[in-house]
Structure formats: C-alpha cells, structure tokens
Amino acid sequence: xxxxxxxxxxxxxxxxxxxxxxxxxxxxxxxxxxxxxxxxxxxxxxxxxxxxxxxxxxxxxxxxxxxxxxxxxxxxxxxxxxxxxxxxxxxxxxxxxxxxxxxxxxxxxxxxxxxxxxxxxxxxxxxxxxxxxxxxxxxxxxxxxxxxxxxxxxxxxxxxxxxxxxxxxxxxxxxxxxxxxxxxxxxxxxxxxxxxxxxxxxxxxxxxxxxxxxxxxxxxxxxxxxxxxxxxxxxxxx
Amino acid sequence: xxxxxxxxxxxxxxxxxxxxxxxxxxxxxxxxxxxxxxxxxxxxxxxxxxxxxxxxxxxxxxxxxxxxxxxxxxxxxxxxxxxxxxxxxxxxxxxxxxxxxxxxxxxxxxxxxxxxxxxxxxxxxxxxxxxxxxxxxxxxxxxxxxxxxxxxxxxxxxxxxxxxxxxxxxxxxxxxxxxxxxxxxxxxxxxxxxxxxxxxxxxxxxxxxxxxxxxxxxxxxxxxxxxxxxxxxxxxxxxxxxxxxxxxxxxxxxxxxxxxxxxxxxxxxxxxxxxxxxxxxxxxxxxxxxxxxxxxxxxxxxxxxxxxxxxxxxxxxxxxxxxxxxxxxxxxxxxxxxxxxxxxxxxxxxxxxxxxxxxxxxxxxxxxxxxxxxxxxxxxxxxxxxxxxxxxxxxxxxxxxxxxxxxxxxxxxxxxxxxxxxxxxxxxxxxxxxxxxxxxxxxxxxxxxxxxxxxxxxxxxxxxxxxxxxxxxxxxxxxxxxxxxxxxxxxxxxxxxxxxxxxxxxxxxxxxxxxxxxxxxxxxxxxxx
Numbered sequence: 001x002x003x004x005x006x007x008x009x010x011x012x013x014x015x016x017x018x019x020x021x022x023x024x025x026x027x028x029x030x031x032x033x034x035x036x037x038x039x040x041x042x043x044x045x046x047x048x049x050x051x052x053x054x055x056x057x058x059x060x061x062x063x064x065x066x067x068x069x070x071x072x073x074x075x076x077x078x079x080x081x082x083x084x085x086x087x088x089x090x091x092x093x094x095x096x097x098x099x100x101x102x103x104x105x106x107x108x109x110x111x112x113x114x115x116x117x118x119x120x121x122x123x124x125x126x127x128x129x130x131x132x133x134x135x136x137x138x139x140x141x142x143x144x145x146x147x148x149x150x151x152x153x154x155x156x157x158x159x160x161x162x163x164x165x166x167x168x169x170x171x172x173x174x175x176x177x178x179x180x181x182x183x184x185x186x187x188x189x190x191x192x193x194x195x196x197x198x199x200x201x202x203x204x205x206x207x208x209x210x211x212x213x214x215x216x217x218x219x220x221x222x223x224x225x226x227x228x229x230x231x232x233x234x235x236x237x238x
Numbered sequence: 239x240x241x242x243x244x245x246x247x248x249x250x251x252x253x254x255x256x257x258x259x260x261x262x263x264x265x266x267x268x269x270x271x272x273x274x275x276x277x278x279x280x281x282x283x284x285x286x287x288x289x290x291x292x293x294x295x296x297x298x299x300x301x302x303x304x305x306x307x308x309x310x311x312x313x314x315x316x317x318x319x320x321x322x323x324x325x326x327x328x329x330x331x332x333x334x335x336x337x338x339x340x341x342x343x344x345x346x347x348x349x350x351x352x353x354x355x356x357x358x359x360x361x362x363x364x365x366x367x368x369x370x371x372x373x374x375x376x377x378x379x380x381x382x383x384x385x386x387x388x389x390x391x392x393x394x395x396x397x398x399x400x401x402x403x404x405x406x407x408x409x410x411x412x413x414x415x416x417x418x419x420x421x422x423x424x425x426x427x428x429x430x431x432x433x434x435x436x437x438x439x440x441x442x443x444x445x446x447x448x449x450x451x452x453x454x455x456x457x458x459x460x461x462x463x464x465x466x467x468x469x470x471x472x473x474x475x476x477x478x479x480x481x482x483x484x485x486x487x488x489x490x491x492x493x494x495x496x497x498x499x500x501x502x503x504x505x506x507x508x509x510x511x512x513x514x515x516x517x518x519x520x521x522x523x524x525x526x527x528x529x530x531x532x533x534x535x536x537x538x539x540x541x542x543x544x545x546x547x548x549x550x551x552x553x554x555x556x557x558x559x560x561x562x563x564x565x566x567x568x569x570x571x572x573x574x575x576x577x578x579x580x581x582x583x584x585x586x587x588x589x590x591x592x593x594x595x596x597x598x599x600x601x602x603x604x605x606x607x608x609x610x611x612x613x614x615x616x617x618x619x620x621x622x623x624x625x626x627x628x629x630x631x632x633x634x635x636x637x638x639x640x641x642x643x644x645x646x647x648x649x650x651x652x653x654x655x656x657x658x659x660x661x662x663x664x665x666x667x668x669x670x671x672x673x674x675x676x677x678x679x680x681x682x683x684x685x686x687x688x689x690x691x692x693x694x695x696x697x698x699x700x701x702x703x704x705x706x707x708x709x710x711x712x713x714x715x716x717x718x719x720x721x722x723x724x725x726x727x728x729x730x731x732x733x734x735x736x737x738x739x740x741x742x743x744x745x746x747x748x749x750x751x752x753x754x755x756x757x758x759x760x761x762x763x764x765x766x767x
Binding site (some may be wrong): 033034036037038039040042065088090091094095098100101216 | 465471472541566567568570572617618657658659660661663664665
C-alpha cells in the first residue's frame with residue numbers, strides 16, 4: 001500500500017515538473033538552435049588513402065566567430081580540403097561549415113583524446129585561413145597542419161578492380177608559432193628540433209632530453225621534448 | 239476576477255523602481271532605475287507607461303546588468319494632463335510581479351487649464367524604503383543661488399558599506415511637495431508569465447491557417463532584420479503554430495520583417511504577433527485631492543522650461559554607443575560566388591536581360607508571363623532544378639513577378655551563391671540576393687503572411703547630458719541636476735552638480751539595496767532662490 005502510494009506521489013511530482021518545464025520553454029527542437037552555415041559536401045573521388053583525419057564521425061564542439069558554441073555535433077575534419085564537415089540529420093546531408101564562421105573546434109578521437117583545432121591566418125606560401133591542430137599551447141605554440149595531398153602514383157587497381165593512378169598522401173606540416181614572430185616550420189625529429197635553437201643551446205638541450213629520457217621518434221615524443229625544453233625557458237629561433 | 243495586491247510594509251522587498259522626478263511635462267524624458275529581484279534570470283526588464291484609463295502609451299526594454307537596470311522613457315508630446323502609471327516587469331514574472339510607480343504629467347500646451355483634482359493611487363501599500371542614518375549627505379546648504387556649482391559629500395559608514403548590494407542611485411532633482419509618488423507591487427491572475435528572456439528580447443507569435451483558423455503546424459517562419467549584413471532567423475512551427483525569435487544583439491530602433499510559408503504553395507497562412515509589452519490589465523483605485531497653488535505655479539514654470547528646452551534643442555541625455563558584439567564577416571547566405579554591379583555595364587531594362595547579360599550561372603526566364611529562375615550548382619556543374627532563394631535587400635521573396643521588371647536603375651548589386659547552401663536545417667538551392675538602389679523594401683508585397691515591424695530593441699544606454707556652457711546667453715533650465723544610477727559604493731563620494739535657472743525645492747537623494755533585500759534611502763533638501 002505504501003509502495004503504491006509513493007509511486008503515485010512520484011508520478012504526480014514528475015508530471016507537475018514536466019508541466020513546469022513545458023510552461024517555461026517552447027517545445028521545439030529548432031528553438032535557440034545554432035543555425036550553422038555551410039554548403040553540401042559532395043563525396044571526394046575514391047583513391048587509396050584517407051582524405052579525412054578520422055574515418056568516423058566524432059562528437060565535437062565548434063566555436064563560431066559570433067561567440068556561439070555548438071557542442072552536440074558529429075564532425076569530421078577533411079585533411080584533403082582543410083574543411084570541417086558535420087552531419088545534419090534532419091537535412092540528411094554532410095555539410096561543409098563555412099570557414100569564415102568558425103573560430104575553432106575540437107572533437108574526441110577514438111582513443112578518447114580531445115583534439116583541438118584553431119583557425120589561424122597563414123601568411124607564408126598559400127596564404128589564407130587554415131585549421132591548425134594545437135599540439136602545445138603557450139607563448140610559442142606547437143601546431144600541426146594535418147594536410148593530405150592528392151598525388152599521382154604508378155597505376156594500380158582499387159578494390160573494385162578500377163585502374164587508378166592517384167593516392168591521398170599524408171603531408172602533415174608542423175610549426176612553431178608565436179603571435180609576434182609568426183610561423184616556423186619544424187621537422188619531427190631530434191635534429192629538426194635542435195635546428196630551431198641557437199647553436200650554443202643545442203648541447204644543453206640534448207642533455208636535457210637525455211636527462212628526461214626523451215627519445216624523439218614521433219609526434220608524441222616530440223611534444224614531450226618541446227614541453228620539457230619550453231619549461232626550461234629556451235627560446236625558438238624564428 | 240481576482241486581483242492580488244501584495245506588498246507589506248514589514249516585508250523585505252528587494253525590489254525598487256525610481257524615477258528622477260515625480261511630476262513631468264509631456265515631451266520630457268523620464269529617467270528610471272530598477273532594482274530587479276535577485277532570483278530573476280531575465281536579461282530584460284520592460285518599462286511602460288499606462289494612463290489612468292488603462293491604455294498603454296509607450297514602453298522600453300532595458301538590459302539588466304548585475305540585477306539592476308538603468309533606462310529612460312520618452313513621454314509623447316500629445317499626452318493629456320493627468321496621472322499615469324509607469325510599470326516595470328520581466329516577461330517571465332509579469333503576472334506575479336509588476337512594480338508600478340505613479341507620475342504626474344502635464345500637457346505642454348494645455349497645462350492644468352482643465353484639471354481641478356490631483357489623482358493618487360489609494361489603498362495600496364508602498365514598497366518600503368528604510369531611511370538610513372548611516373549615509374550622511376554633507377556640504378549641502380539650505381539654499382543656493384541659480385547657476386551655482388556645488389559639491390555634495392556623501393559619507394557611508396563602513397558597516398553599511400559591507401551590506402550594500404550592487405550600485406547606488408544618486409540624484410539631485412526638483413521636488414514637488416504637493417505631489418510625491420511611490421512604488422507599489424502589483425500582480426494579476428489575468429495574465430500568464432512568459433518565457434525567461436535569458437539572452438535578450440523574445441519576439442513571438444502564432445501562425446494560423448486562414449481556411450480554418452487553426453494553428454498551422456510545420457510552417458517555416460522567417461525573420462529578417464535589414465542591415466548592411468542582414469540578420470536572419472527561422473523557426474519551424476509545431477502543432478501549436480507558435481514561433482519565437484531572439485533579438486539579443488540589437489539595440490535601439492529595429493525594423494524586422496516576419497514572413498511565413500506553409501507546407502504547400504497554395505496554403506494560405508496568417509501571422510499573429512504577440513504584444514511585446516504586457517497588457518494594461520486592471521488598474522489600482524485612485525483617490526482625488528484638490529490641486530494646490532504651489533503645484534500650479536511649479537507646473538507653469540516647468541512647462542515654460544520644457545518648451546524652451548524644446549525650442550533650443552537642449553538634449554537631456556547623451557547616448558552611449560553599445561559595446562561592439564562579435565559579428566559575422568559574411569551574410570547568413572555565406573560568401574557570395576559572384577558580386578555583380580549592373581551600373582558598371584550598359585543600362586538593361588529588366589531582370590531577364592540582366593540575368594542573361596550580367597549574372598553568371600543565373601537563368602531567369604519570363605515565358606508566357608510566368609517567370610522562373612535557376613542557379614548553377616558550381617560543384618556539380620549543372621543547374622539546380624528548384625528555384626533558388628531570392629532575396630530583396632536581405633528579405634526572402636518567392637514571387638518572381640516582384641523582380642521581373644527590375645532593371646539596372648533599380649539594382650545596386652546582385653550577389654550570387656552557386657552552391658547548395660544550408661542554414662541550420664534550411665536548404666537553399668543557390669542564392670540570388672538583390673540589393674536595390676532605394677533600399678525601401680517597397681517592392682516586397684504586403685500580405686497576411688508578411689509582417690513589417692518597427693520595434694525598439696534593447697535600449698541604448700544614456701547618461702544625463704552636461705549643461706551647455708558654450709552659449710552663456712541661453713538660460714539653463716534643467717530640473718534634474720544630477721542622475722547617476724550606477725555609483726559604486728565607497729566610504730566618501732563627491733557629487734558635483736550645478737544649479738540651473740529654475741527656482742524651487744530640490745533634493746539630493748541616495749538610494750541603494752542591501753544584501754538583506756532592504757531598500758535604503760538618504761536625502762537632503764535645499765532650495766534654489
């Protein structure tokens with residue numbers, strides 16, 4: 001009897017709360033929704049390699065230039081065209097979000113890592129706005145431009161047996177970036193990193209890396225090495 | 239009908255509504271300060287003016303900052319002499335709570351000629367203020383000559399300083415002992431509370447089907463705000479036919495166009511906009527008292543002063559430009575593929591010729607007087623089958639007859655988007671945006687599906703203008719010498735003001751709110767002889 005009474009009471013409470021909520025907010029999915037601007041994404045030609053940074057749609061958050069933030073989107077970064085694409089369920093369309101309307105975005109990768117991208121103007125060769133992944137943020141940031149190029153290759157047959165001669169090739173570029181001094185291209189290797197410092201500083205930096213047991217053999221170790229060097233106050237030559 | 243009048247002399251009210259003076263002349267500006275309830279999440283508080291017959295005259299929507307709102311209300315020139323009510327409320331609590339304040343307005347042209355009695359709200363308990371001795375107004379003599387500079391030193395006890403919540407209101411203005419107004423709480427069960435306007439003003443309305451007058455479900459409602467970069471919002475109605483738009487980044491006078499389209503082209507719809515301000519509803523009871531000679535004399539002086547200020551264009555307020563919001567680089571339809579200025583080419587008589595000769599990827603035909611338009615999809619290298627989104631000065635139009643006669647002389651520029659564009663869930667198979675030379679929106683046909691609105695968005699902040707010193711021959715006829723509704727509480731505050739050529743009784747008033755919710759008050763009277 002007590003259980004029945006408490007269930008009824010619970011139902012009444014739930015009902016009255018829902019009435020309260022209904023009275024306060026218009027019940028519509030399009031109320032207050034971020035109206036994202038973009039153009040329909042047409043499929044890229046199919047070649048060996050991947051034109052996207054991630055194979056799947058990833059949950060992400062986009063910050064727009066007008067200050068609005070959308071945090072419930074499924075997004076995919078096109079490394080081939082340097083564009084952010086989201087899937088609009090209602091329109092059943094993949095949409096390239098206007099680059100001019102975005103400040104930056106982030107998404108959670110398959111391994112649970114949050115990957116953060118920022119739109120910045122690139123004033124070197126091929127000037128324009130680009131999305132850079134922020135590998136390390138500070139007075140001098142370490143940025144990655146996750147570019148994929150479409151290059152010619154010896155002819156091959158794809159999985160459907162069609163003869164092709166193009167592939168999507170990774171062409172990632174890494175930069176040190178300072179707001180005052182701009183961009184400085186860096187190779188992901190120990191020698192590439194050391195080349196960014198004054199000759200007199202290279203020996204102590206090597207020593208520092210040895211002391212921290214950092215052997216640069218890829219992006220992750222490079223980021224660790226840079227963070228250790230930055231902490232010691234060594235300045236990058238631009 | 240149940241009218242609940244709340245308000246208890248003992249109750250800690252935590253709200254307040256104050257004006258610079260109690261008696262005005264038509265055509266003047268009322269300065270107002272509102273201490274909002276601390277638990278209200280709304281960003282907007284409305285003030286409006288209602289006459290004693292229950293007709294709303296004018297209103298303003300003011301931004302709330304730190305639970306306080308500072309604004310003004312322009313009184314129309316044509317107001318007849320009598321008692322008026324100023325009301326302050328937020329939409330989400332409009333039924334539960336309105337703060338009303340009575341003010342007297344004398345018509346600038348008739349004065350008190352036909353007025354025998356003064357009206358006052360009766361049988362209501364006022365929102366109480368506590369006179370505090372912990373605020374001392376020093377340096378004020380009992381009388382001053384006209385046009386003299388004065389400094390009032392306001393000293394606040396340390397113990398009180400810790401208790402003050404928010405900013406103080408400091409004012410020095412004329413008083414009329416025969417008419418002193420107060421603020422009251424007012425609630426009514428005839429109205430319903432609205433939405434919480436957390437971000438800004440919400441415009442709302444209902445779309446109905448003209449055939450059966452039922453709410454139209456699934457209709458798409460557009461709101462366009464013409465500007466250099468037109469603002470655009472849309473809403474798709476549900477079963478209740480309701481729609482809502484936010485006006486969160488607009489200040490001052492705004493023109494807005496609301497239009498709706500049904501699921502099929504032959505569906506005839508009607509837009510019914512909701513009132514931005516609350517219904518006047520029921521009014522409190524008024525009592526009457528005879529007009530004193532002193533009141534008559536003061537009113538006559540004030541009418542002359544206001545008329546003089548009007549004639550010489552003396553402004554009471556100085557407006558402060560709103561802080562620049564983050565803005566978009568491109569219109570809502572994105573970066574155009576092409577921008578064409580027809581004036582750079584030979585004169586063409588109609589849009590068929592313009593599209594044929596000047597507009598790349600735009601096919602406009604007018605066979606058998608049935609115009610059609612298609613835009614090239616540059617990515618797919620083919621024309622879209624559907625009609626593109628056509629905009630005239632940023633406002634969508636579906637009737638191609640509107641543009642068919644537009645020639646070079648009518649068009650300033652044409653922007654074309656040769657792609658399948660999306661704005662939220664709306665799909666546009668190409669866009670042709672025509673900006674006219676006149677920019678007067680006269681080409682857009684009126685219908686029940688199209689509403690032109692001229693409304694006041696969030697009020698632009700203003701402060702009391704300094705007296706004009708550059709022209710010494712022009713007399714200074716200010717009745718309000720000082721008005722600062724956002725004074726940061728400090729141990730000592732210096733208030734500099736100068737008296738004007740107006741004679742009479744004036745008061746230095748300091749008002750504030752304590753963390754406990756109590757409204758506090760300190761005042762000192764002086765005379766200008």
